[in-house]
Amino acid sequence: MTNVDIVRIFQSIAEILAIQGENPFRIRAYERAAVTIEGLPQDLADVYRARGVKGLREIPGIGEDLAAKIAELLKSGRLKFYDDLKRKVPKGLLEVMAVEGMGPKRTKFVWEEFGVRSLRDLEKLCRSSKLVKVRGWGSQSVRNILQAIDMLRKFGERMPIGKALPLAESLVRTLERSKLCDRVEIAGSIRRRKETIGDIDLLVTSDHRKRVMDLFCASPVIDRVIAKGPTKANVLLKAGIEADLRVLDPKVFGAGLYYFTGSKTHNIRTRTIAITKGLTINEYGVHRGTKERKGKLVACRTEEDVFRAIGLPYIPPEIREDTGEVEAALEGKLPTLIEERDIHGDLHAHSNFSDGSASMEEMIAAAKKAGLEYVAITDHASVMGMVKGIKTSRHGLHQLSPPPVGRGSERGRGALGHSNIGEYIKRVRAAATKVRGIHVLAGAEVDILADGSLYLSDEELKQLDWVIGSIHLNFKQTKEQATKRLLKTMENPYLRCIGHPTTRLIGERGGMEFDWDAVFKKAKQRGVTFELNASWMRLDLDDVRCRQAKAAGVKICINSDAHDPQGLEFRYGISQARRGWLERGDVINALPWTRFQKWFKSVQNRVLDT
Structure with a gap:
């Protein structure tokens, strides 16, 4: 029984209770518990094994009753209360309510x-x-x-942020170019940069409301207008996602932007704080008094005004998920979240030496153009049968067809084939001389085999400047097997980064499960960084694991994993990092070149001496 399973069950319980007309406070308890569990950096099963029901009760928002239900699920895989509840309501009603x-x-x-x-x-x-x-x-x-x-x-599926954000931005550009709007902003889950999006929310101010609505509803990207009024329109885009446009009064735009950004649970949390101060928050501002009897308008023009009115500093949109940000704000402990301008290097980029589409020189030039100080060319060293790429001399692993699982578990023995590692490094060095003004590392993305060993031998690995270990095969291992696999990988003294750690592809393939406490503990000991792959198709690690890695003292590496010059971008990775509460000091490639070199040498010397 995973955290995801328990979240799904608690969400289902809340939905069934809502259909039955139960007490809203009881329904909200399950909704909030689901959100809390979804954002936990640790597995509930691990918490329960270590500290029992008492440990579960220590989780914010999990009281005695919910802790007992979680314990029952973890012990038996079932929950009698949920089973009884389901019998009272037809299963199909949950789909109806959606x-x-x-x-x-x-x-x-x-x-x-x-x-x-x-x-x-x-x-x-x-x-x-x-x-x-x-x-x-x-x-x-x-x-x-x-x-x-x-x-x-x-269109029941949510859309990945990498598809939804460009769509939203194209709508924003259309509205801005019309000169009909004084202000245009993206709100909702896109503004919070969730990795998948349910719909697009746009907010504008304008003195030409009808013309704005007509323009928006006539956009060529729209498939059908669902609803259209004087200040709100709801449309279905041809891409299969809905978009809402609201025209707000400029005087209350800040309050509207705050309200429609969400998340729902964050807004509930701040409304609770407002009530204790005799205030009410809604999309029109912060008022004195209650919902039924509003008094004087206190704040509405900017989001900062709204937060200030309830005694909080500004909270960035990416962390408005009610996962501790309000408490951190109250205590003056909000993180200074990383920004894209903080990134100094990219430590994962491919060329046409393996499966990239551009030459090494072109990739290096693109990195320089992007304003980076350093870049690592990390072509594949793979057992997957790639015609191009770095080949090894280990135990016949140079063969183009994959070897039996587990072969070559002892590194550096039996040089039966030809390694081209020397030729590869020579080509990287030559390409580096052709592009001035950027430091270039000769690296590799090396396959992690099923037993945890690396595709390249130690003799080959130690010639490289930067080694990423990534799983590209054997995804179906159990949690225990996968954990053992990574723990062994991190014993290699030349490994400096685990690439796209869970192997997930958003909307296509779920991620592998690990004992993250054990994995991050080993990573800290061995000086291994974990990648946050900035490709919107991966965003791996996710925000929850980034936050857990940070708490464990493990450094994150935000990499593009670019296979062409256009792929050298970080914005989705930075957004995910911000959702994971990461600051500049948590990200290793936010170090300037000289400090990065110093860190690398320090870690490498320490690991090689152990």
Whole structure:
């Protein structure tokens, strides 16, 4: 039973309780617990093994009742309360509630009044004349629900940030170029830089509201206008994601930007603080008094004003997830989050020596153009049968077809094949002389074999300036096997970085599981950095593990993993790092060249002496 499983179960419990019309505070307890668990840097199973139910109760937001339920799930893999709850509500109702425009009250109504138990039942009901006659529904409401059902079926998946952000930015450019808007901002989960996005939220100020709405709804990237009013439009983009545009009053723009940025749980947390001060927060500002009896407007023009009104410093959008940021703000302990300008080097880039599309010289020139002080060319040294790349002399591992798993577990013996490591390094050095003004490292991304050994021998590894170890095969190992594998890899004295550690591909392949406490403890001891792969298809490590690595004292390396000059970018990686609370001092390639050299020599000497 993983954290993800428990999060899913608690979310499901909250949804079922909402359908049943249970106490909102009880529902919110499960929702908040799910968010808390999702953001935990450690596995609940490890906490329970180490400290039992007491350890679970020490987690913020997890009281005695929830701790007992988590313990039951961890011990038996089941939860009687959840099993009993599921029997009371048809399984298909959760899908019904997910339809835009439904919600728990409407879902309960169509279930009790019309016997709706599934999405198909809801669709049939909407296509009949029964629902139109019910007060509070109407023909337009029913049509919207039918459209929402179609969209849910067709576009149920969330969109990766690397696809959603460019779409949002293209809409922003269209609005800005029109000269109709005084201000245009992206809000929602994109502004918080979540790795996957449910929809696009745009906020503008304008004296030409109708023209702005007409312009937005006529955009060529839009497939269909779902709803359009004087200050809000909701559309479906051809890319399969919805976008909302809201026109706000300039006087309350800061409050609106804060409110629509979220997250929902963060906003609930700050509203709770506001209530203790006799204040109310909503999209129109901070007011004195209660929701029912608002008084004087206290703040609304900027987000800073909103935070100041409730006694908090400004909290960056990326960490507004109610995972401790409010407490840190109250204690004056908010991190100074890393910025893209802090990056001095890229320690993972490929050329056409292996599977890149550009020459080494072109990649080095691109790194210099990007303003970097140093770059590592790290072509593949792979057992995967790549025609090009770095070859080894180990135990026949130079063969183009993969060897039996586990062969070559003893490094540096049996030189049966031809290694081209010398030729590779010579080519990197030659390319480096052709581009002045940037330091170049001859590195390699070396396959981590199933038993944890590296594809290259020690004799070959020690000739390189920078060694990344990455898993490119045998993804299906158990948590125990995978942990043992990485622990062995980190024993190699020449390894300095673990590349895209979990091997995940967002939306395509889940990540491998490890005992992260053990892995990070070993990494700290051995001076091994962990990569945050900046490719939006990976973003690996994720934000939660970045935060855990930081807590363990393990340095992160934000790398582009570029395979062409255009791939030398860091913005998605920086966003993920910020979500993981990383500061400049936590990121090894945020060091200027001279300090990076000093760090590298210090670590290498210490490890080689042990």
